[in-house]
Amino acid sequence: MRIVGEEVRKGPWTEQEDVQLAFYVNLFGDRRWDFLSKISGLKRSGKSCRLRWVNYLHPGLKRGKMTPNEERLILELHSKLGNRWSKIARKLPGRTDNEIKNYWRTQMRKEAHDKKKKKQQQKGGGGGASSSPSSLSNSSSSSSGSPGEESTPAVVGANERAFYDTGGFVEAPPPPPRADNGEKMGGGVKVYSMDEIWKAIESPEIQESHGGGERSMIGSAIWDDYSVWTMDYDYQEDERNLVAPVSDQFYSWFDNQLDFAHNTFLTG
């Protein structure tokens, strides 16, 4: 059966889990994470699935270093909003709250470190040492303080919705290659960026494999037959029978899709 081991997996995600999660999210949407975690057979909590999706797998994610513009924006927003990372993230398409939080922490540490150094230098008789930690020096210092006054930053308002809401920003620039993660876990397995994975998921081959259609996987005829609410009802009503109303035909199609995804993404 497909239901749910009791043990919950923790720690780093494998590529296989990623593919699986991406596949199911593409199918069912990025809500109902507990449901998703169960139906997908991943031994992860719904919470963990959500986090993985939001912070790593979401197709709209930007990767790589913050641009100077983004850095400036973060400073401005932080001085207004304080540690409201998710709010700040909403103004920065393609960036997650986690990413921004990490960035901020790093900057703060850097700043603290530089200050310490400066002090030591002054103690030791060094005069100059002009440079303050690059960008952070200006208004930021006020921490979370003074609730908003004037000027809203230029970009604000462009994308009020959180980028990781279903159907996030499509036109995110291609992420830089990520050799790192795969090497850690892969052990000789070819690693694909999520961009590549998404491309492949939406490729004609996959689309054709279930009858074509322009709406990624969700658009398949089979999908029309077995809609979310069916599964949902099932899940709510009786966990034991989670999959009951869904026919074997559905599952064989489903397994084929999974196999295809695995073969496509996880083999060299």
Add this chain to the structure above:
DNA sequence: AATCGTACCAACCGCTGCTAG
């Protein structure tokens, strides 16, 4: 070449807020 410190990133945990029943 080895060691150490720093930067960065991913993931977990606990709490809060929202919503449906």
Add this chain to the structure above:
DNA sequence: ACTAGCAGCGGTTGGTACGAT
């Protein structure tokens, strides 16, 4: 009005990469 369950948020921690010594 109350409660339980879920989603989301912010804080924190642990691991890896990388540069300096």
